[in-house]
Structure formats: structure tokens, C-alpha cells
Amino acid sequence: MMEYIIDSSFNDARLDRFLRKKYENTPLTEIFKGIRTGKIKVNGKKSKENYRLKEGDIIKVLISGGETEEKKLMKISEKDMDSLKKGIVYEDEKVVIFNKEANMVMHKGSGHDYGLSELFKSYYKTDEFNFVNRIDKSTSGLVIGAKNLNVTRELAQEVREGNTDKKYYILVNGIVSKNEFTLKTYLKKEDTKVVELESYEPGAKESISYFKVLKRGKKNTILEAKLETGRTHQLRVQLSSLGHPIVGDGKYGKAGKSMFLFSYYCEIPKYKLKIELPLPEKYLERLD
Template sequence: MEKKEIVVDSELEGMRLDRYLRKNFKGEPLSRIFGAIRAGDVRVNGKKSKESHRLVLNDKILVKNLLQSSSGQTEKAKDKVRKFKIQKSELEKYKKMVIFENEDFFIVNKKEKVPMHKGTGHKYGLAEVFKEIYASENINFANRLDFETSGLVIGCKNLKFLRYISQKIRDNEVHKKYFAIVHNKNKIESDKNFSLKNFTIENYLTTMENKVAVSEKPVSKESRKSITHFKQLDFNKLKNSKQILNLLGKNNKNIALFDIELITGRKHQIRAQLANQGLFIVGDKKYGKKDGSDRFFLCCYFLSFDNYKFSIFDKVFF
């Protein structure tokens, strides 16, 4: 009879029992894992536990009749990681994006046109780069930005902190602010739905196959209430307004600059909500108009949680 005993360390603390089993017994079907929990083949501190049990530091888990992934498979996975190499010059470029770090997390000021993860057309993203920089497969990012969007993201050095900050994000306790430059300033000044300086957009977003749809009421179970505050800023008061005007090129007319605070954090929330109002972010090829810009003028410049506050305000901005 196959037996394995595990003592919960800080990396596993807070993880659900079923998640731990799925991660460490990948060769077993989910039905077998849940069946083992119900049958008592998995015990925590000598007692049967529910699959939703959150592991506590020094818990003793006894697992019977489940086969753990073989060492051969583990070595193959390690070999695959070892073969993944990024040029040293590239690693140095990414290291310079880090504006803060401690033993649990680090904050990256992501540049535009940098992917969060490897994928179509990208051999690697922030996740793969920082796994190599820190020589750890436990590196994960708790929030993400679109490929074109620049700004602040939270890198987690261990799974315990990832679970902690992910819960704070779900509870809307991680606060984020953005800058955006949009077309159609005249619309803001003429439309009675907008205050000239401040307004709030509150509606529902539903993720479709290629885009996010906006509606005043939920249209399906996947529809999520979305709230965003917008404050119009005086573009001419920016320290580097001339530089930004040069970046905007032919798109430097009839534009507005917004300071944006996300109350909820949904996929493409800012882009979709603004576009729905006819206020297209300059350079937004998915929700905007064909303005010829090769830059996307959306940046997450501020991020805070607990007693931490991070800002790139003094470096505004693209």
C-alpha cells in the first residue's frame, strides 16, 4: 500500500487540501483524488478532512493509495527548465524594471509591448524571465497587464504570499490607478452625461470570445459589475507634456488625459468602458479606432495594499 506523509511548511500554508493533491499527484484523475479524500485515504493530523480544508503550518498529511508523480517525470521537468535560457543582457534589462523587493514579493514597472507570459509570438514573458532571475519555479505574478499596457505588477516569490495577495485582489483591497490619453475630448465637454472634471462609469462586463462586451444590466452568469472613477487632468501641467505630444504625433489634437481609479478589476475594464462611451484610448487597436499610433497610451502608475504604496508618478509616463 502506497503511503506518504507530508508536514506542511510555509510554502503550503493556506493552500486548499484538494489543490495540494492535484498539484502533487498529477497522474491521478480528479475522481480518484476526491474519492480518496471522502474514503479517508487522505487524513490531516490523523482525521478525515474536507477537500476545502486550508492547510495550516505543521499540519501532518497522510496520503494512502495515491501515486505521486514519478521522480523520472520530475527530472524531465527540471531538465526542461534547465534548457530554458535567456540572454544575460535581456535578464539585466528586466532586472532594471524592478522598483521594490523584499523576501516575499517584488514590484515590476512593466514596459509596453512586454508580455506577462510566453505565448503566441513570444518565447517568454515576465513570468518566465523572473523564474530564471530568481532561479525559482515558485515565482508568479498576482495581477497582469495587457501586452500593450505599461505599469506596475506584483511579483510573488512564494506560494504563501501569492495566496495572500490573490485574496486581497478578490476582496478589492489592492488599489490601482492608471493614466490614459483618449480621443474625443470635445465629446466630454459637450455630453451632459459627463462632468468636465470627474465622472464614474458603472456597468457590467461580459468576456466574449475576442472582446469584452459592455451592458447596463447583466446579460449572462459571466457578467460582472464593473466600477471605474475618472478624473480629467490638465495635460499642459505635466512635466514632460512636450515629450508626450511628440510621442502622440498626429494624435495630439482633441485628446484628454485621465487619472483613473479601478474600484473593481475586470479584464479590459478601462479599455472597454471608455470605448463604450466613444472615448477611445490612443493606440488601442482592439477597442479603439485606426489612429496609426504604434504606442498604447495606458499606464498603471500607482499600486497599494496594506501599508505599501508604489508609484511611478514622478517618471510619467510612457
């Protein structure tokens, strides 16, 4: 029997596509048969081939043979090694908290031969390393890494059940009038973008964010944001629809050298872990 724990790189992927990747040498008909007969289960239950995987899902496979051979760990350069050491803000035997720079990708794919995940697998010399949350390429700040599969399973469940806490510093265009406000909207993926809808429709997901004004300038505003739900591009789309796009957000606002969205706070109560980074100076410099 083989067991797989889904990390952020396969979040929202179809079950059959994940299995196709893991079992390249097994006929697709046999994979479908395994799903149908319960020889392949998700979280201990029978599933369907089009089930969308979630971080922390556990897949057990009882069909034998055909597993794709694990690729060798990449060779890490001295420059990348220094970059990882510099970005680690906390580390113990289970967890690493890393301060990701903007425009650094989390995983390989989409024109990138490798990402942070592949670098850390080489850094710790184990294929069991996984990030249990992810942020966009253009977003900077704290991401949570687990050093083995047991910790991945435990942390992914904490994230999925909303038992972890993350906050963001955001610089937006314009002057936000309300000191505190909540945005409850429906977001839906359409092609390469996410759109905000006035009401629910199939495929849309309710998205809730809490905001607080920290500082107003002459042209821009610094906000603190906290997510209740973690949808793709949630803060970016909601703020853009509000008329206050994030400074530097080329997808939902006006492009710049970097996007001013920074994940500065991370709390994992189960591990008695709390990390908080200061507001970057460049946010104050760009206020006016």
C-alpha cells in the same frame, strides 16, 4: 498531500483543466473522483470540476502519484537580465514591483515561449515566484510579484479583498467634458473580445471604474482612473463604449504603435508600501 496556490496565470481557469495540467499522468476519471469525494479541495471545501479558479485560491490534493514533473527553469539571456534589472522599481525580501513595458507579456502562451513570470522565476532561481496581479500585454506599468508561496497567498488575498490600490494614466481620443465621473456597467466575454451590456445577463459581471480629467488638449484628454473591480479589459471597453477609446488600442479603438494605458500607482497598506511613477512625457506630446 500537495498544495497549490493559484496565481494570475490560472485566474479564471477551470479546476479540472488546472488539475489535468498538474497531473498529466493521472487518469481524468481519477481526478474527477478526487473532486467528487473531497480528496481534492479548494480553500478547504469540496468543489466542482467546472469551478473557475481565482487568484489566491488554495488547492489541496490528497490523491497520490502522477504529478507532472516540474520543468527546469529557463536560461535567462544577458539582454533579458538587463531588462529586468532596469524595470524593477522596488524590491525587498518578500515583494518586487516591476514597471512593465507595453507589448511585454506576463506569461508564456498564445505564441510566446516565455513571459515576465518565467523570466523572474529564473532571475530569482525559484519556481515559487508569482505575479499576484496582471495587466494586458499592451498595457504598461506596475505589476506586483511575490517571491514565495506564503507571500503569494497573503498578497493574493489582499488583492482579492480589495485591500490594494492601483491607479492608471490614460490618454483617450476626444475631449472628455466631465471633470470627474464614474462608470458602472456590465461586462461579458464574447469570443476574443469583451462587450459592455445595458443590463445584467448570465455570464456578465458588474464593473465599476472612477475617472478624473487631468489635462485636456485640442484632440485628446489625459485621464486618471481607479478600479473598484478588476475585470478583463475593463477600462478599455468602458472608455470605448463611452466614445473615448484609449489612444493606440487596436482592439477597441484605432491601432497604434503602443497603447496609452499606464499603471502608475500601486499601494499595499499591509506592507506599508506605496509606489508612484510620473506621467510619461509622451502622453503630453500626444495631447494635441
